[in-house]
Amino acid sequence: MKKTMITICLLILTAAISGCWNLKETNQLAIVIGGGLDASEDGRLEVSSQIAIPAGLGGPDTGTNKKRSFEVVSATGKNFMDAGQNLQAQLSRTLFYAHRQTILIGQRLAEQGIAGNGMLKYLDMIVRNPKSEMRSVIWIVKDGTAKDILATEPTFDPLISTTLVSVQMALGMKPYNYREFLCDSLSKGGGELLPAISILPSTKKFIYSGAAILDKEHELHLTGFLKPDESYYANWIIGRQKTLTVTSSESQSNGTISLRVMSLRKHISVNKDLHGMRVHIQLNGSGNLVENNSSLDPSSAKDLKTIQSMLSRDAEQAVVKLIHKAQEQYKVDFLGIGEIVHRKYPREWKSLKKNWNDTFIHIPITVEVHLRYKDPGQTNSSI
């Protein structure tokens, strides 16, 4: 008994005396809630961190003398951690990356990279560093820098970084975080889509501004942006969209009809014959009619058929336009066709993957969209 007690005491003492005590109170940490990567004017990497100020966030509301809830600090450096060290020089508390909710990448960095290298290089730290959070959502800043976005104050949350996590969900998309982005971007060939954000100059608030197209064959260089409308269809094709509202105009009475599509399904088939490869994209969706300003009456079978085909046709046109954009304008396969080819023809893919985008732009792609209604809504014809 005595021996055991002495042994236990000694064991505890060794831990305390040898200094192997990595206890750290939370108020000794500078909690990085959002991170931003930019290319500075002189072409160096600039890392910005949104540091949460807990005293301004939690704690009792003292009313008038409410403290600031965050601080944005930035520093340049050779790479992420080097900049991080320069960042630390401005702070009295240790940087703590594990709660980073959002990673923002400025347009300039995404387009030009640093010293000819694309942004792919700088993503290593996020996965390698054990203290880093992998579930941060990742955004590209359109027409601006990450630093500016981090400094904006959103409407609901005190911090922009936590807000951006829920923006995608509010728009009917599945939240897309860094871990998934890493998985997708490590497969060779084609391109990648990331959500894009920009500052509304009038209100100094953020606004969702579509999707950024990254070219995987060129170290994830940014090749262009999709408009928000286009991004929804693109996300449908790659399976990141959960709901979508399709609106189309009816020519007879010059009215409009909106369908809130709830269950989005996609089927992409690739076939190879003597003439080469051909791709067929079939999109199915069903939902509720939520607005009807036209003369059509959803309770009559004939009109309903018209409504359905009209909505399907309009959606089909939008997708055809999107594919046209991918093949003609950006010449990047951001729709994930490459991955389907990879799965169906794994042998051929070995030779195709290096220059997949070049192959992609010549492939004939056909599109078929079927939208069905489930519920005509609370009334019959338009009131």
Added chain:
Amino acid sequence: MLSNERTTSQVYSDRKVSPNLKENEQTLTAIFEHCSDVVFRRLTLHDETKLLLVYVDGMIDKDLIQSSILKPLLYEGVPQGLGALDTLAQMCDQELVAALQTKRVSAFEEAVDLILKGSVAFLAEGETSLLLADVSRFETRSIEEPSTEASLRGTRESFTEQLRTNTTMLRRIIVTPDLKMESNQVGKLTKTEVVLAYIEGLATPSLVDEVRTRIKAIDIQGVLESGYIEEYIEDSSYSPFPQMTSTERADVVSAGLMEGRIAVFVNGTPIVLVVPMTFWDGLQAPDDYYERFLYVTMNRWIRYLFALFSILFPSVYIALTTYHPEMMPPKLMMSITGLREHSPFPTVIEVFMMEFMFEGLREAGIRLPQQIGPLVSIVGALVIGQAAVQAGIISAPIVIVVSAAGISSFVIPRYRFGYPLRMLRFPLLILSGLFGLFGVAIGLIMILSHLIQLNPLGTPYLEPLAPTRNSKLKNIFLRRPRKRMS
């Protein structure tokens, strides 16, 4: 305590009863020297027969003695004349003393014992034995509601200090001659009656033998509470966990007996021991078997969760906030950090301080006289809770953590089963303060391995979980409907 020299009363107690009444009286007076409560009453019948009554004042039924012994003897004399009887004592025994239990004794030692327990001794001239009649009657507490084991449903009777009252309660519930009650006397000075109760055919004979042997082997000056006996019967004295149920409810004892357990009644205490006990008994309340099963199953789970919560919450809080802040949700971490911003002490020290304060308040709450009891809660809630937080000495989350953990330990129905959980919190606090979650894991493994090797009176403490008995296991996690209970 006692020296090797024998006291006067012990020396005289060895004597035998002599035919000479005078001599006997001298012996008894010597034995009961300076015992002001012992009464000697001399009687002379028909100017010839001398009779001496010895009893302890206050322990006997005076009315009974007066009406059925003294009055007939003094006014009417010996009923059928002395010639018909061999001895006077025999006369008293057969004709007069209306007591159920009488005994003839020829050694002073035994007689003295019985006199002290409330018998009246009759000594007559020319006889070599005494007659002892049990006419004991003294002031006792009446049967009241259980104060430490309240329940919404079930009996309202709790045991009293009177052993006989307690065994009677049991007899009234279990009506079978198989209910055995073996009497033992423990304690040199208190000569406390200890009754071993079990149901023959249900209790394992070897277990009964073992408990009997252990009780008989007890060599102790006095027994004031069943806790004395408990320490002599239990196997692991160093374990923080109680190894037998102690209860003041007759239904809990009866349920135990019907499951084949053994109850130990001790005179002078309302607390009865039931052996052996398992870990799960500590988390079960008597109502569990009286209420509807769905509701009881939910309550059981609440208890299990809170038991775990009570032992782990403070240490896990320390580990999370100081070692693994990445494991907390960001918003929670922000609020905790925001509230901690001005705290002068490290979290570990804060938790320690508050835990000590809490245990102090709890202890004070038990000991304080009822009139100043509310004072403790006022001082505790206001000064220690609110003021300490407002003054910025203790951060608010700590108060929440400590009081939540404290309250959850009171969810445990057996009060004393909460003791080990509260006590083991402290080593876990040290471990988590030193090693984080790793330390908590080490501490838990140590507690679990102790629980697994604990084997009081041959019953594994964690049975039926470890060793696993599938048929009984269901009854631990669910209280199944009675029709389906095995």
